[in-house]
Amino acid sequence: MTVMQIVFLITAVVTLFAAFRVVTTPNMVHAALWLIVTLFGAAVFYALLQANFLAVAQVVVYIGAIAILMMFVIMLTRREMRDRGPQTGKQWPWAAVIAAAFFGGLVWLGQQAALPAAPKADVPKDSIAQLGQALVSPNGFVIPFEVASVLLLAALIGAVYLAWTRHQS
Amino acid sequence: MNTWIYIAIFIFLSLFFPTLLAVAGWFLGPRRPNPIKEDTYECGLETVGETWVQFKIQYYLFALVFLVFDVELVFLYPWAVAYHKLPLYAVGEGVLFIALLAAALIYAWRKGALEWS
Amino acid sequence: MGILSQPVGAIAAWLQALLEGWGLAPGLTKVILYLIGAGLVATLVQVWVIFLIWFERKIIGRFQDRLGPNRVGPYGLLQPFADLIKIITKEVILPAKADKAVYLLGPIVMNAGVLAIWAVIPLMPMVGMDTNIAALYTIAVGAFATLGILMSGWASNNKFALVSAIRTVAQMVAYEVPTVLALLVPVLLAGTMSLHGIVKAQHVWFVIFAPLAFLIYFIASVAEVGRTPFDLLEAESEIVAGFHIEYSGMVFAIFYVADFLHAFTIGALAAVLFLGGWRGPGAEAFPLLGVVYLWIKAFAVYFLVVWARGSLPRVRIDQMMDFSWKFLTPLALILLVVAAVLDHFVIGLGVWGRALSHLAANAVVAWLVLQYLEHYDRARARQRPMVAQPGQYPEARPPAPVETSPETAS
Numbered sequence: 001m002t003v004m005q006i007v008f009l010i011t012a013v014v015t016l017f018a019a020f021r022v023v024t025t026p027n028m029v030h031a032a033l034w035l036i037v038t039l040f041g042a043a044v045f046y047a048l049l050q051a052n053f054l055a056v057a058q059v060v061v062y063i064g065a066i067a068i069l070m071m072f073v074i075m076l077t078r079r080e081m082r083d084r085g086p087q088t089g090k091q092w093p094w095a096a097v098i099a100a101a102f103f104g105g106l107v108w109l110g111q112q113a114a115l116p117a118a119p120k121a122d123v124p125k126d127s128i129a130q131l132g133q134a135l136v137s138p139n140g141f142v143i144p145f146e147v148a149s150v151l152l153l154a155a156l157i158g159a160v161y162l163a164w165t166r167h168q169s
Numbered sequence: 170m171n172t173w174i175y176i177a178i179f180i181f182l183s184l185f186f187p188t189l190l191a192v193a194g195w196f197l198g199p200r201r202p203n204p205i206k207e208d209t210y211e212c213g214l215e216t217v218g219e220t221w222v223q224f225k226i227q228y229y230l231f232a233l234v235f236l237v238f239d240v241e242l243v244f245l246y247p248w249a250v251a252y253h254k255l256p257l258y259a260v261g262e263g264v265l266f267i268a269l270l271a272a273a274l275i276y277a278w279r280k281g282a283l284e285w286s
Numbered sequence: 287m288g289i290l291s292q293p294v295g296a297i298a299a300w301l302q303a304l305l306e307g308w309g310l311a312p313g314l315t316k317v318i319l320y321l322i323g324a325g326l327v328a329t330l331v332q333v334w335v336i337f338l339i340w341f342e343r344k345i346i347g348r349f350q351d352r353l354g355p356n357r358v359g360p361y362g363l364l365q366p367f368a369d370l371i372k373i374i375t376k377e378v379i380l381p382a383k384a385d386k387a388v389y390l391l392g393p394i395v396m397n398a399g400v401l402a403i404w405a406v407i408p409l410m411p412m413v414g415m416d417t418n419i420a421a422l423y424t425i426a427v428g429a430f431a432t433l434g435i436l437m438s439g440w441a442s443n444n445k446f447a448l449v450s451a452i453r454t455v456a457q458m459v460a461y462e463v464p465t466v467l468a469l470l471v472p473v474l475l476a477g478t479m480s481l482h483g484i485v486k487a488q489h490v491w492f493v494i495f496a497p498l499a500f501l502i503y504f505i506a507s508v509a510e511v512g513r514t515p516f517d518l519l520e521a522e523s524e525i526v527a528g529f530h531i532e533y534s535g536m537v538f539a540i541f542y543v544a545d546f547l548h549a550f551t552i553g554a555l556a557a558v559l560f561l562g563g564w565r566g567p568g569a570e571a572f573p574l575l576g577v578v579y580l581w582i583k584a585f586a587v588y589f590l591v592v593w594a595r596g597s598l599p600r601v602r603i604d605q606m607m608d609f610s611w612k613f614l615t616p617l618a619l620i621l622l623v624v625a626a627v628l629d630h631f632v633i634g635l636g637v638w639g640r641a642l643s644h645l646a647a648n649a650v651v652a653w654l655v656l657q658y659l660e661h662y663d664r665a666r667a668r669q670r671p672m673v674a675q676p677g678q679y680p681e682a683r684p685p686a687p688v689e690t691s692p693e694t695a696s
Contacts, residue, residue, distance in 0.1 A: 003313065029440055033388065036433070047173045056422045057243045064429030064462070065239040069232045071436055072455045075448070076229055128418055128479060132251025135244070136259040146262065148244065149269040152237045156273045159233040160282045172417040174317065176405050179324040179415075183401035186332055187394040187540045191378075194536020198377045207382040209444050210531055228456050231607065235459040238615075242466045246422055249474040252626065253633070260630050264623055271619050274611075283611045285604035 008048055015041030032071040039063050050123045053131065230282050234273075241270050294410075294573070298323075324405070331404050331547065336366045338546045342592050349596030376535040381442065384532060388441035393533070393540035396434025400548045402427045407554055408482045410564045410576035420481040421473050424555060425466060428510065431548060432458045435512075435519065438541075439529035450528030453603065454512065454519045460610035461509040461516075467618035468503035471496045471625050472559045475644075485563035490641040493560040496625060498648050500560040502618050504587070507552040509610070511545070513591055515598040516606060549591050550584060557583035617655060624651060 018037035025031050039062045046055035089095075124130065134140035248255075248263045255263075277283055298319055305315045340355065340363055347354025355362030380386060406420035417423065432454060439451025473479055475495055476487035484492075493500045509516040520528035530541045557563060561583045564576030601609070624647050632643045 027385075029385075029388070033437070050173075052172075052417065052419045053247065053422075056419045056426050059426035059429065060422060061240055061243055063433070064426060065236050068429065068433060068436065068455060068458075069236060071440075072232055072452070073229060075440060075452060125418070128247050129251040129254060129477070132247030132249070133254060133259075135247055136251075136255060136262045142262060145244065146266065146269075149241060149266045152241055153269050153273045153276075156234060156237040157276055159237075160230070160277050160280050163230045163233070163282070171316070172415045175320045175324060175415045176402075176417070176423075178317070178320050179328065179405035180398065180402045182324050182328045183398040183404075184394060186328060186401065187397035187544075190540055190543075191390065191394065191537050194374055194376075194378050194539070197374050198535050199375070200377060202379070204382065206379055209381060209383055210526075228452060231456060231611075232459050234611075235463060238463045239466070242463070242470070243422075245470060246473065246479065249470050250477060250479055252474050252629070253477040257630055260626055263626060267619060267623055267626075271616070274615060274619070278612065283607070285607045 004048065008045075011041050011044045011048070015045075028074045029071060032067060032074060035070065036063055036067045039067060052123075053128050227285065234277050234282060237273060238270065241266070294323075327404055327409065328401060331401065332543070334550070335543050335546045336370070338550055338588070339366045339369070339542075342546065345589070345592050346596050349593075370539075373539050374536055378535040378537050379532070381444070381532045383443040385441040385443065388437050389532075390537065392434050392436075392438025392441060393530075393537055393544070394434070395437060396431050397540050397544040397547070399427055399430030399432075399434060400544050400551055402430070403551050403555070406481055407551075407558060408485055408563055409580060410569070410573040411482075416480055416482040418478065418480050421469055421479040421484070421559075425462070425469070431544070432510075434544075435529050438533070442529070442532040444532050446525040446527070447529050447531050449525050450519045450531075454529065456603070457509060457512065457516060457518060457606065460607055461506040461614075464502050464506040464610060464614040464618045465510060467615065467622055468499045468506065469559065470622055471499040474622070474625060475629065481558050481563070485558060485565060488562045488565060489637045491560060491562040491565075494641050495644040496560070496621065496648060497645070498617070498652060499621050499625075500556065502614055502621070503559065504552075504556055504590070506610070506614060507556065508591055508594065509606070511548045511552060511591075513549055514595040515601050517600060518603055518606060550588050553587035553591065554580065554584035556587045561587070617651075620651060621648070624648075 015038050018034045018041065021034040022031050022038060025034060039058065043055045043058040043063075046052075046058055135145045136142050245263065245266065248266075252260070252263075301319060301322070302315055305318060306312065310318070343365070344354040344362065355365035358364040358368045380389070403424050406415055406417060406423050408416070435454045436451045439447045439454065442448075472484055472492045475492055476484040478484060478487070512519045520530070525531075530538055533541060557580055562579075563583075564573070564580045566575065566579035569576040569579055625644065628644060628647050629640070632640045635643065
């Protein structure tokens with residue numbers, strides 16, 4: 001086992017445990033904090049794959065913006081911070097069976113699929129410049145790039161519209 | 170990979186130093202707790218009601234505008250890095266992207282989402 | 287490889303040979319070397335705060351026509367050590383209602399978020415990790431400082447602390463956008479996100495290329511640190527001490543240290559991004575000089591932060607929001623477009639031609655902005671006259687005589 005694998009295993013265990021805590025903790029803010037640990041774990045995975053830009057973008061967008069906003073929203077809207085009700089519904093055994101079956105299926109599929117071997121070559125030094133070129137080249141992703149901008153504009157208009165009408169009433 | 174090893178070590182150290190300070194403070198300082206000392210500090214007045222109350226929705230609107238901007242700006246970084254290798258029309262595409270961002274800002278502004286009332 | 291031209295490389299090579307001579311694996315040797323390097327940088331930076339505390343108290347003292355600390359040691363230099371010894375013997379109070387784990391984690395996360403930025407700051411050629419995402423990394427790690435404040439403000443279970451935490455996020459939300467936009471300008475000019483690459487690209491400092499972007503970056507970073515005039519998160523006249531109201535002893539000291547360190551860190555970042563980093567006469571040949579240059583530049587920016595703290599009153603929250611969303615963000619967007627379009631045409635002009643044309647463009651933008659502001663100011667003055675105009679308010683009349691009925695009068 002190489003050092004990389006050990007690091008991967010530790011990160012995987014921490015990430016999974018944090019994800020588990022996100023859904024089991026009764027305290028909303030704690031759930032958001034555990035979510036941050038999970039998201040950070042994902043960033044570490046990207047870093048292990050040498051996807052530097054993705055790793056940092058993951059932290060900037062998901063932890064720096066989305067997770068902090070989630071904590072913020074929880075603080076803004078929930079009067080009751082702690083969920084005192086039971087943590088599981090009546091059908092939890094059924095849900096567990098289906099989830100386990102689904103997971104088993106995924107594992108089986110993963111075993112079946114012939115995944116290509118990881119490329120041996122190192123990530124090129126100017127990978128980010130290449131990404132930037134691909135984002136705006138007509139043969140690359142220029143349409144998704146601009147559409148993403150339009151999509152986000154639409155999202156903002158929607159958000160302002162919803163919050164604005166509520167503000168009026 | 171080496172860069173990430175160094176950064177991981179550095180992050181570990183930057184967590185370690187303040188922890189060390191906190192532990193030192195915990196063991197070197199006295200500990201004589203009493204209920205009044207541990208009470209919520211509000212300049213000597215008794216606390217009234219819950220702390221974790223609802224805040225105004227205004228904050229939320231700013232947060233949403235910010236989220237949209239943050240996601241868009243991350244897209245711009247690879248473009249800026251590749252900038253010197255790009256032809257003029259590709260620079261134009263970037264400017265179009267920024268113009269859409271500006272349109273979002275103008276919309277929010279005109280709608281009064283940026284007014285603090 | 288001489289010790290003067292490559293001090294770190296030479297020492298690292300010597301240590302590596304020594305450790306491998308003991309029979310350690312090359313991988314482990316590398317980790318140990320990194321640990322030593324990171325430990326040295328982190329310790330240096332963390333200990334430097336002790337001096338910063340003395341400096342800031344002294345300078346603020348002079349601004350306010352006082353002497354500042356002057357009793358302990360020469361010029362009061364030992365004052366921070368005295369404070370340290372005193373604070374270390376103070377009790378760490380855990381409020382009964384606090385969320386204990388989050389309460390203790392908050393300051394640690396905040397300090398870590400600030401300190402970890404130094405992993406990528408190029409102190410001199412060779413030192414500071416050269417990674418191709420360093421610029422964005424500083425933003426990513428900075429988010430943890432905000433997170434720490436948010437955690438401690440919430441976990442204290444105190445109304446003042448919670449208000450402060452909410453304000454912190456509102457402020458971060460407002461000023462992160464101009465910071466990131468202004469940071470794009472040096473990245474675009476240098477064509478790399480590596481901070482080493484940005485320093486190397488600055489044959490002419492980027493502050494000459496983009497003085498307005500530097501200004502925006504500086505103001506927005508000061509706001510993100512939460513220094514005066516943007517210290518709404520610890521406005522002592524409104525919310526006592528803000529997010530650290532419930533903290534005491536060493537755990538409070540972590541906040542205190544992190545605050546000073548953050549202010550100096552934005553100085554260092556501004557120096558690297560806009561003021562040429564370790565560049566200076568002779569820095570290429572003697573890298574140790576580079577550290578001195580960087581330190582001086584970072585210190586100069588830090589002095590500006592302290593100066594602002596000593597001179598400016600605190601802004602109101604609506605002013606704070608307006609200033610970011612309606613002034614800094616549009617301006618930063620305009621500057622980015624101007625830099626992007628202009629640089630494409632002037633790239634062939636040589637270093638100084640390029641720099642001066644950027645400077646001229648910045649001057650034009652600045653002039654237009656000032657014109658617009660003046661116009662806006664006049665328009666607003668017309669809308670809302672400061673002096674009451676005749677006929678604006680109803681005339682003051684003498685009070686109506688009290689009706690007295692003849693019965694009661696008699």
